[in-house]
Amino acid sequence: MIDPKLLRTSLELVVKNVERRGGAFDSDRFAEAEARRKTLQVETETLRKARNESAKAIGMAKGRGEDIAPLLAAQKKAGETLANHEAELEAVTRTLTDIQLGLPNMLDESVPDGKNEEDNVLVREWGTPPSFDFDPLDHIEIGEKLAGIDFEAASRISGARFAVLRGQIASLQRALVQFMLDTHITEHQYQEVYVPYLVQGHALQGTGQLPKFGEDLFKVVDERDFYLIPTAEVPVTNLVRDQILPTDSLPLRFVTHTPCFRSEAGSYGQDTRGMIRQHQFEKVEMVHVVNPEDSADALEQLTGHAENILKKLGLPYRVVTLCAGDTGFGAAKTYDLEVWLPGQKRYREISSCSNCGDFQARRMGARTRGSDGNKPVLVHTLNGSGLAAGRALIAVLENYQREDGSVAVPEALQPYMRGVTVIGG
RNA sequence: GGAGAGAUGGCUGAGUGGUCGAAAGCGCUCCCCUGCUAAGGGAGUAUGGGUUAAUAGCCCAUCGAGGGUUCGAAUCCCUCUCUCUCCGCCA
Numbered sequence: 397m398i399d400p401k402l403l404r405t406s407l408e409l410v411v412k413n414v415e416r417r418g419g420a421f422d423s424d425r426f427a428e429a430e431a432r433r434k435t436l437q438v439e440t441e442t443l444r445k446a447r448n449e450s451a452k453a454i455g456m457a458k459g460r461g462e463d464i465a466p467l468l469a470a471q472k473k474a475g476e477t478l479a480n481h482e483a484e485l486e487a488v489t490r491t492l493t494d495i496q497l498g499l500p501n502m503l504d505e506s507v508p509d510g511k512n513e514e515d516n517v518l519v520r521e522w523g524t525p526p527s528f529d530f531d532p533l534d535h536i537e538i539g540e541k542l543a544g545i546d547f548e549a550a551s552r553i554s555g556a557r558f559a560v561l562r563g564q565i566a567s568l569q570r571a572l573v574q575f576m577l578d579t580h581i582t583e584h585q586y587q588e589v590y591v592p593y594l595v596q597g598h599a600l601q602g603t604g605q606l607p608k609f610g611e612d613l614f615k616v617v618d619e620r621d622f623y624l625i626p627t628a629e630v631p632v633t634n635l636v637r638d639q640i641l642p643t644d645s646l647p648l649r650f651v652t653h654t655p656c657f658r659s660e661a662g663s664y665g666q667d668t669r670g671m672i673r674q675h676q677f678e679k680v681e682m683v684h685v686v687n688p689e690d691s692a693d694a695l696e697q698l699t700g701h702a703e704n705i706l707k708k709l710g711l712p713y714r715v716v717t718l719c720a721g722d723t724g725f726g727a728a729k730t731y732d733l734e735v736w737l738p739g740q741k742r743y744r745e746i747s748s749c750s751n752c753g754d755f756q757a758r759r760m761g762a763r764t765r766g767s768d769g770n771k772p773v774l775v776h777t778l779n780g781s782g783l784a785a786g787r788a789l790i791a792v793l794e795n796y797q798r799e800d801g802s803v804a805v806p807e808a809l810q811p812y813m814r815g816v817t818v819i820g821g
Numbered sequence: 822g823g824a825g826a827g828a829u830g831g832c833u834g835a836g837u838g839g840u841c842g843a844a845a846g847c848g849c850u851c852c853c854c855u856g857c858u859a860a861g862g863g864a865g866u867a868u869g870g871g872u873u874a875a876u877a878g879c880c881c882a883u884c885g886a887g888g889g890u891u892c893g894a895a896u897c898c899c900u901c902u903c904u905c906u907c908c909g910c911c912a
Contacts, residue, residue, distance in 0.1 A: 438871070455892090
């Protein structure tokens with residue numbers, strides 16, 4: 397959520413922010429409800445105060461042995477008025493909360509204008525796309541030749557948008573995951589965590605997936621409120637929900653590996669072939685929890701950690717700043733890392749690194765004592781893929797393919813591959 | 822799955838209908854005294870919200886969550902969640 401004070405005092409800024417993102421905000425409806433809330437809350441609290449004072453007076457009168465019957469009658473009537481006010485206040489408050497939960501984060505001032513991914517701004521490039529003296533295959537063909545990726549078997553079991561991996565290709569994905577985790581733990585000072593893959597609605601509300609994006613999630617059919625995680629960002633960021641963290645315990649850096657589950661509703665027809673867009677995929681996720689003044693620097697560091705993985709793997713990539721229209725709901729600013737895929741002859745997203753500012757922290761109730769040791773202040777949260785393992789697998793297969801259909805194993809992964817240097821061939 | 826116990830402020834722990842946002846102790850912060858690796862004295866020390874120029878006052882709410890009874894609920898009733906112990910089962 398964005399700061400409710402901002403909504404009250406600078407509503408036009410919020411409207412402008414939503415419009416920059418390509419949305420619309422009915423600010424009149426909000427302003428109306430807010431005005432009503434203000435009046436109602438003052439009245440309700442005044443009534444409550446009167447109720448409390450009278451109740452106290454009744455208690456004391458009773459103690460003195462006086463006749464309290466007339467007092468009780470008056471009090472009962474006042475109680476009814478109060479109950480009406482409370483009910484209306486609750487309804488207005490719920491309306492306001494619903495509006496606020498549906499509002500996207502305020503964009504960082506450095507975020508460029510733009511409507512969609514075409515307007516994203518290139519920050520830097522690393523590496524050179526490999527040149528082949530043969531026609532490079534895409535990962536589907538490579539996987540087929542090596543009998544390592546089996547979409548047909550997956551569709552018999554689970555339908556479209558799933559893959560079965562076999563043999564050394566399956567090992568390669570696991571090697572990628574282990575390599576990424578170890579690198580973040582030993583070189584980037586992350587704490588490894590293991591977290592639930594089923595989470596409840598309130599956790600998803602905390603990170604911003606709910607209430608607005610429920611259709612992207614898999615909900616467990618059950619009397620309980622369980623969802624499959626769409627990203628480890630959800631359980632990991634929620635580690636600090638309802639906490640007041642000592643300021644010297646920050647920054648927190650967590651890393652984990654989880655499967656991710658996405659319904660991909662609304663993406664019919666996109667990336668239907670291959671492993672690019674799956675209902676289930678593996679990802680290594682990094683989460684930072686930092687003091688508010690540190691989040692801009694933390695975003696650069698976080699992005700650097702993800703880049704370091706690509707560098708060690710020798711995969712050419714570029715970094716773009718997402719424009720206003722392409723920046724996610726909860727993010728104030730996002731860098732996407734895009735890896736070169738020779739099979740598609742284009743760069744594709746392999747990591748998304750976001751600074752969410754205090755947006756998630758406010759929803760979760762995650763705070764810290766400021767350096768002055770006084771009032772609790774909201775922490776800032778960041779998350780980034782480091783990296784999406786399924787897409788990293790594709791990138792390795794396509795960039796390291798050889799003419800005979802075999803695939804070289806990047807040096808960094810060989811220790812994780814029982815010393816195997818070439819798959820197939 | 823069966824049986825039982827519990828959930829109060831940073832921690833321990835009182836509090837079974839009224840002046841309790843909550844005793845006491847510990848911890849922490851500041852001050853005083855004293856002076857030496859100690860002790861003593863004093864003050865302060867929850868969170869969210871409203872009002873406000875205000876992180877000053879004042880007010881409202883919060884004793885696991887939600888509902889109920891009552892003029893009035895930490896205290897009584899109901900439902901739920903979680904934790905702990907024992908038995909059974911299980912990776």
